[in-house]
Every structure is written in structure tokens, then in C-alpha cells.
Amino acid sequence: MKETSLDRDLQNRHTVSDNNIIRLNKYLAMCGLGSRRRVEQLVADGRVKVDGKIAPGPWITVNDRSVVEVDERPIVPLKRIYVVMNKPRGCVCAVTDARYRTVLDLLPKKLWEYRPFPVGRLDKDSSGLLILTNDGDFANDLIHPRNNISKTYQVVLNRPIAAKDVVKWQKGIWLDDKLVRPKIVKAIDERRCEVEVYEGLKREVRRMAEALGYKVVELKRTKIGNLKLVSLKEGAFLTFSREELLQMVHSGGVI
CATH class of the missing domain: 3.30.70.1560 (Alpha-L RNA-binding motif)
Structure with a gap:
């Protein structure tokens, strides 16, 4: 499997700066704790603390100086990863599956800890370009009809x-x-x-x-979009930064 140098330099976590104040529900989702709905339930159940106090709701904001805990354990956001794969036939676009091999099984285990998921649908008997990421906002932008991709x-x-x-x-x-x-x-x-x-x-x-x-x-x-599959072998993948991948999808790129 092919990887860029970016993949070798991946760090487990990244931070939220003081200038990038975000809502608690988005922060929890960035930590890989599930969908916005699931993390909002964690808050509703009183399992989330911010700076030592039980969070009153998912609408409060946090930044890099905030100490966020879930079940008394501090958490920080997962580093965002962006993977482009040539999916082979016979595996399913899922994180786990009891019957079939999944696209995550084609990735090295060191990438599993970032909790990537496939963006969009490509059924078991189909092949070709597939993007995996742990960036929910990026995934939504990629598949939402309003963006005409x-x-x-x-x-x-x-x-x-x-x-x-x-x-x-x-x-x-x-x-x-x-x-x-x-x-x-x-x-x-x-x-x-x-x-x-x-x-x-x-x-x-x-x-x-x-x-x-x-x-x-x-x-x-x-x-x-304008990202074209040409030479990437079936089952192989490449990693990119968010900016690199967006540039190829919108302006053109070949893999």
C-alpha cells in the first residue's frame, strides 16, 4: 500500500486554538466520540465536564485552554486524516461488518486509532475512488447536493x-x-x-x-469532482492534507 510522507508524520492529536472557539458538541465529535447526536446525549446524561463543572448543554463553547472530561477522563480532539483509496470489489463501505471485509481492513492498524469512516456509498460489488476521513464537516460538505460535487x-x-x-x-x-x-x-x-x-x-x-x-x-x-483515478492500484491508498484534497476535488488532480 502506498502512503505519502504526510502519513508517516501523523500525530495522534491536534488542538483548538483560542481564536477557534467552537461549540462543545463539535469538540466532542472531533474527539472521535461519535455523531453530534450521540455526543449531545453524553452531555444530557451529565457525563461531560468542562473546567471541572458538568456541562449545562452542548451549546457552550470551548477553546484550547478548556479542560474537557468525559466520565472523569480528559479528552482532546483526534488529528484529522484524509485518505483516498481505490476500493476493490468484494469489500463493504463500513467501519465494521460481521460478514464481509471492510474498507478499513485495507488500512494499516496505525490509522484505525484515528477512527476514519468512508464518505458516501460504494457498494460491495463496485470499485474505484473512495475517500475516508474522521472529519465529519468535511464529509458532509463533500456529499451534500448544495456543493455540486x-x-x-x-x-x-x-x-x-x-x-x-x-x-x-x-x-x-x-x-x-x-x-x-x-x-x-x-x-x-x-x-x-x-x-x-x-x-x-x-x-x-x-x-x-x-x-x-x-x-x-x-x-x-x-x-x-475533478479528482480522477488513473494509476492507483486496487486496494492501495494515499493520504493528503485537507487543503490538498479539496484542491484536487475542486480544481483537478490525478492519482
Whole structure:
């Protein structure tokens, strides 16, 4: 597995400066204690103290000088990590799974302590570009429709696709009572096409193909925004800083 020098220099923790005052619920989430909802429950249960006093609510603010404790143990935020992987077929986009190998199993154990999670969906039988991070705000920005970050897929169908069906696909397919209109549908050859979408619905590309009477036999994500998968081997990964990854997603990059 390939790693950048940044990965070798990772430190376990980072701090919140005096000038970066944040709400307690965000701080707790940055410490890897779970979602905003879960950490707010910790506060409601009286398990969180700030500077020796039980926190009155998740809305209070903290900074680098604050001493935050959960169950009488001091906590500090996890350092943020940003991983780009070429996911192989056969593993699931989950943190844990009782039946299948997960994408986290492809990472070295030294990265597990940062508690990364996959951003968005890529089902077990699909492959290609996948981002993992422990930065919830970054993940939300990446997948939220308002930011117009598209995902591009190479799709292999079970039979040749008719030109009229390419046109129908481009005009949009009804899924879950919603008209889902891809940004681009382009035939590459008889059975292979490129599909670029924004929504990120569950099994979106496969379901659109099925609605037209086709079955997807191979599905590979080749782009996230303007970040393009070219040479990174299946199962391999690279780490980046937040700024590096955002630059590639928005302005272009090749891995």
C-alpha cells in the first residue's frame, strides 16, 4: 500500500486554538466520540465536564485552554486524516461488518486509532475512488447536493445499450418518487458507458440502469469532482492534507 510522507508524520492529536472557539458538541465529535447526536446525549446524561463543572448543554463553547472530561477522563480532539483509496470489489463501505471485509481492513492498524469512516456509498460489488476521513464537516460538505460535487462512473452493462436509452437516461429516471437526472450519460462502446451524477442515492446508477431494462455487471467510480483515478492500484491508498484534497476535488488532480 502506498502512503505519502504526510502519513508517516501523523500525530495522534491536534488542538483548538483560542481564536477557534467552537461549540462543545463539535469538540466532542472531533474527539472521535461519535455523531453530534450521540455526543449531545453524553452531555444530557451529565457525563461531560468542562473546567471541572458538568456541562449545562452542548451549546457552550470551548477553546484550547478548556479542560474537557468525559466520565472523569480528559479528552482532546483526534488529528484529522484524509485518505483516498481505490476500493476493490468484494469489500463493504463500513467501519465494521460481521460478514464481509471492510474498507478499513485495507488500512494499516496505525490509522484505525484515528477512527476514519468512508464518505458516501460504494457498494460491495463496485470499485474505484473512495475517500475516508474522521472529519465529519468535511464529509458532509463533500456529499451534500448544495456543493455540486459530482461522481463519475464507468458502467459495463449486460447487453449493448440502445441510443434511445442513452437519451432516456440523460433526461432522467424516476427513483423513490424523484426524477434523478444525471449530469452526463455517454456511451463509450456497445456495453460500456460513463455516467456522472450528483445525488448519491443508494445504488443510484444500478437502479437507473435497471429501470431501463439493463443489468450492471461492472461499476467503477473514476472521479470525485475533478479528482480522477488513473494509476492507483486496487486496494492501495494515499493520504493528503485537507487543503490538498479539496484542491484536487475542486480544481483537478490525478492519482
